[in-house]
Amino acid sequence: MYSEKVMDHFQHPRNVGEIEDASGVGTVGNAKCGDIMRMFLDIDDETHIIKECKFKTFGCGAAVATSSMATEMVKGKTIEEAMQITNKAVMEALDGLPPVKVHCSLLAEEAIHAALWDYAQKH
C-alpha cells in the first residue's frame, strides 16, 4: 500500500520538533480529517535561505512522511524556491501516495506556506 520511502519517512521522520524563536511559524488544520500541523522555519534575513525547518503534527503516517520529506526539501532553499515546492513534488519524491491519502500531504505544503507568510508579515 505504501512505498518504501513513505514507510522510511513515517518510521524515521526527519526534522520533528520545534524551533525556539523561529523566524516563521505556520499552523494549519486539515478540514477533511481534523488533523493539525505546525511548521517552524529559521530563515536568514540577509540571504533569505531557510537554515532550519521543523514540524509537529497530530496527523497520520502519510502526513508525517510528507512533512518529513517536505522539510528536507525546504532546507537550504531560499524563500522564493521554497514557495515553488508543491505537495505533488513532495509526493513524487516519496514515490507516490494512495489517492485516499493525498489530502494528508496538503498539510505540509499549507503549513510551509503559512510559516513563510508569517515570516513575510514580520518583515
Added chain:
Amino acid sequence: MYSEKVMDHFQHPRNVGEIEDASGVGTVGNAKCGDIMRMFLDIDDETHIIKECKFKTFGCGAAVATSSMATEMVKGKTIEEAMQITNKAVMEALDGLPPVKVHCSLLAEEAIHAALWDYAQKH
C-alpha cells in the same frame, strides 16, 4: 484541543510493535480517512487472559492515543472482559476526544475485536 492524557499517550505511546507468533491478529482499515491498524494479542489458552497486546498503525495522533490506552486496558483482562471494552470507555479514560476525531478511536476497538475473532477461529 486535546486533553493531557491524549497528548501523553500520543507522544509516549504504550505497546507499539508486533508480537511474533501472536495468538490473534486483527487488521482493520478506517473507511473515513483510509488509515490502517494492526493489533496483536498473546492469549493464555487455559485462562483466556490476554497477557500481551501490541499495535501498529499508520493512523493519526488520536488513533495512536486511543490504541495506546486500549492496549493498556486490555492487558490482564480475559477475552470476555476485553470484548466489553468500548471505544467510548477508551475515550473516557483519555478524558475525551474532539468530535471530529471520534472515528479515529474506532480503529482500536475494531482491531481488538478482529484479533479476538482471529483467536476464536483458530480454537
